[in-house]
Amino acid sequence: MTLRASDRNDAALLPREDSINEGTTVRLFPHANTSSRRPEPAQKSYWLAVASAEHVRHGREHGFMQVNHGKQGPLKRIKPGDGIVYYSPSVKMGEKDSFQSFTAIGFVREGEPYLAQMGCGKAYRRDVDWLDAPEQPLRPLLGWLDFTQDKNWGYRLRFGLVAFGQSDFEFLEEIMMSELEVVKQRRLQA
Template sequence: MNPGSGHWLAVASAEHVRRGRASGFMQVCHGKAGPLRRIGAGDGVVYYSPATVMGGKDGLKSFTAIGKVRAGEPYRFDGGGGFQPFRRDVDWATSRETPVAMLLGQLDFTAGRNWGYQLRLGLCPLSEHDFRLIAEAMEADFMEEGLRLSA
């Protein structure tokens, strides 16, 4: 069981991330429950959006949300039309969307030549170092949300 001290990088289009921010949830890997079960209450999560819309080619390549996962297990949501994705509730920090290019060369996860390859999984562990750098670049205000930056 995850003690709630991890940090995660999730991948989704900015459009989907913005919907989750507005409603206080996260969803990964086309709504699969398994990846969400790896995340613990209190874990930090950052969303990376390669594009504005799913399948888009606009090259957004930005961090689009940052927050802390709330207590509770993944739950099924009726999205209509038979789509019932799993979600986790998240307290999203006030932040600004930030291009990954601003941090290339500083982040542990971008150290390799093909750093984007790991993102195909939709959810990857993130070092505390990277979480803090991204939070700083996004001007994340965790205190406004009553959250601490690290667990």
């Protein structure tokens, strides 16, 4: 970076004014022991998790998430600050009640997956800051979400935790925090 002493009057960047002649070129170099590259900010990821509404509601109430019946592996892929959306195909695990709703949205807290005691054994969990958002049925959103554009989108959900696009996450966050029709109108006008 090259500055002329007459270009700036910032004492923090340039030597004292009385030691520079006006019009002199001053080159500012980083200290030899510092890197000229700044560290990249951690990239945030977004995830869609699948669980029954009953299980998600319990996790929201107690500030945690778990996936795949408490397996640790999927939770290791999630990092602090990542966005989480839960989709619940049914109210109770194993039932075919066509509930099909987004039941929670939030952001992962600092920390690693931890082992917790459940009534039927132990399961790995992660702490999450859940947003105070109502559940949102999936059907009215089918044409609006990128991940549902593929006709076999539901097939991916069998893994219990899948990567989710930032635009879909932000759209769901906006919808779950306000009225669906208002958001749709706002998006159409943009």
